Amino acid sequence: MVRVKFVIDGHEERFENIRQRIAFDTLRRKIQQQLAFVICAVHSQEPRVRGVGCSVSEMEYEVFGCCDQMTAKARVALQVI
Numbered sequence: 001m002v003r004v005k006f007v008i009d010g011h012e013e014r015f016e017n018i019r020q021r022i023a024f025d026t027l028r029r030k031i032q033q034q035l036a037f038v039i040c041a042v043h044s045q046e047p048r049v050r051g052v053g054c055s056v057s058e059m060e061y062e063v064f065g066c067c068d069q070m071t072a073k074a075r076v077a078l079q080v081i
């Protein structure tokens, strides 16, 4: 499973309330589904994603991968969110 972390208002994985937590968990699952088949052909690694922003609808994503090819592939897969 692809690891997805959120940084909300500068705090990593700190949610204001249960509703916000559920919203981010839903978003996390969506991202994980989108990247489920993105695995590096060379290194057999999965990408990692970090979402930074202040709400579910205003996240900017950073993608980390084992190599440039993989990172590019993961970015393409993520753009459909």
Ligand SMILES: [Zn+2]
Residues within 6 Å of the ligand: 040, 041, 042, 043, 044, 045, 065, 066, 067, 070
């Ligand atoms: Zn790789």
